[in-house]
Amino acid sequence: MIDVYYWPTPNGWKVTIMLEECGLDYTVHAVDIGSGDQFKAEFLRICPNNRMPAIIDHAPLGGGKPLALFESGAILEYLADKTGKFLPTEPAARYEVLQWAYWQMANLGPMMGNANHFKNYAKNLVDDAAQLQYGTKRFVGEVDRLCGVMDAQLSVNQYLAGATYSIADMLAWPWAMLLDKLIDEAIWGNYPHLKRWVDEVGARPAVQKGRNVHRELSERQLTPEQEKVRRELLFNQTNEKVRAAREQAAQSRG
Numbered sequence: 001m002i003d004v005y006y007w008p009t010p011n012g013w014k015v016t017i018m019l020e021e022c023g024l025d026y027t028v029h030a031v032d033i034g035s036g037d038q039f040k041a042e043f044l045r046i047c048p049n050n051r052m053p054a055i056i057d058h059a060p061l062g063g064g065k066p067l068a069l070f071e072s073g074a075i076l077e078y079l080a081d082k083t084g085k086f087l088p089t090e091p092a093a094r095y096e097v098l099q100w101a102y103w104q105m106a107n108l109g110p111m112m113g114n115a116n117h118f119k120n121y122a123k124n125l126v127d128d129a130a131q132l133q134y135g136t137k138r139f140v141g142e143v144d145r146l147c148g149v150m151d152a153q154l155s156v157n158q159y160l161a162g163a164t165y166s167i168a169d170m171l172a173w174p175w176a177m178l179l180d181k182l183i184d185e186a187i188w189g190n191y192p193h194l195k196r197w198v199d200e201v202g203a204r205p206a207v208q209k210g211r212n213v214h215r216e217l218s219e220r221q222l223t224p225e226q227e228k229v230r231r232e233l234l235f236n237q238t239n240e241k242v243r244a245a246r247e248q249a250a251q252s253r254g
Helices: 010-022 072-083 091-124 130-155 167-176 192-202 205-211 224-235 239-253
Strands: 002-006 026-030 054-057 067-070
Touching: 002 010, 010 026, 010 072, 010 091, 010 167, 010 205, 054 072, 067 072, 072 091, 072 167, 091 130, 091 167, 130 192, 167 192, 167 205, 192 205
Parallel strands: 002 026
Antiparallel strands: 002 054, 054 067
């Protein structure tokens, strides 16, 4: 059994999609990132970076005591090795997949997150809209470039890493499927091959099931005060603000 520490966001969906694709049994533990669950001592013992998703595998690859892992890319690579699925063992094919997996972790996810922040959230956090112009242009422009990279790759390949569906697709799809909502509704007209891939991957039953895990939590209505707390937790974290939680977690270990 695998415990999954999760909230319904693109990074959380990656793990539940992979678990569904692999047919693994898992239990979901909701980590409400809008109310501060990610700073609780019991979660920090699993994920010192105070970010979900994370897992604990009680029957880990290679045996031994339960294995805790954080970072979605590491989790999917581990689950692929554990099950022998969605990541080739032959070196050339394996690294073809891994380069696109790492590309997503370093590029698509962070750039889309920043673009979404400046375009959709920051306007509620600052009074002077002019302060947002450079950040919005910078990150939306980079997302546009990354869309071009994916569209070119998918114009000659069915999937990101070639002819076979892999963890590279599962890592990228949860972000790419939101492009029209985060960036622009008309974006698909510029990237037909990317849109074809988004639709094909999204039609997979395991992808749909993993995407819908605790979907109701992301659709709940927040009061203005709850939304204020949520924004403070998500966008104004500093070392000083999380130091106390880390120290509390360390003390509880002892």
